[in-house]
Amino acid sequence: MKNKLNKCLLMLITVGLISSCSTNLDDYQQTHKPFDIKNYFDGQVIAWGMVQDYSNKVSRRFCVEIEGTWQGDQGVLAEKFYFNDGEISYRNWQLSKQADGSYQGTAEDVVGIAIGKHQGFAFQFQYQLSLEVDDETYQVSMDDWMYQLDEYRVMNKTSMSKFGINVADITLFFDKQTPIQTCPSVDKNN
Incomplete structure (x- = not known):
């Protein structure tokens, strides 16, 4: 597994050096009603998503139930993930809205502090994640x-990279319209 991962990383580094592009948060400055995660992630939200590996093959699908609670500028996003292979996992974001409108966050599997900024209808969140594989x-x-x-x-697109090379993409669709749906599960009490 380790040799296969090293070969994949080498190939991804080569591809990454050949083609790289990015977007800028300022591209989304002009918006009638700006997007603020504090307002959106207040209460219950459900999302559906998928993970695509470096070759764009869908490797996992999932549903996530989110409960957002705020006290002033301090918030908690309690996430419960239901993966198509039966795995259930949890992440609890501790978020803090800063005086300049940006956000800082921590979670159990986040290394250091996540930094989030919004502009117009877009929000960018950057962080280091500790990921367990095999x-x-x-x-x-x-x-x-x-x-x-x-x-x-809300639509979400996340790029996961190692050594500056994209290794996976995660796409999510969030919905908070009532009545709130739930993720399918054999036992909802877990």
Whole structure:
């Protein structure tokens, strides 16, 4: 597994050096009603997503239930993930809105502090994630982009990279329109 991972990383480094592009948060400055995650992630939200590996093959699908609670500028996003292979996992974001409107966050599997900024209808969240794969733990960089479509729906595209090379993409669709749906699960009490 380790040799296969090393070969894949080498190939990704080569591809990454040949083609690289990015977007800038300022590209989304002009918006009638700016997107603020504090307002959107207040209460219950459900999302559906998928993980695509470096070759764009869908490797996992999932549903996540999110409960956001805020006291002033301090918030908690309690996330419960239901993966298509039966795995259930949790992440609890501790978020803090800063005086300049940006956000800082921590979570159990986040290394250091996540930094989030919004402009117009877009929100960018960057952080280092500790990821366990086949009993090995890797630290990967996450570049998370959320785009508010309307008051109920947000699209999310996250690039996961190692050594500056994209190794996976995660796509999510958030919905908070009532009535809130739930993720399918055999036992909802877990």
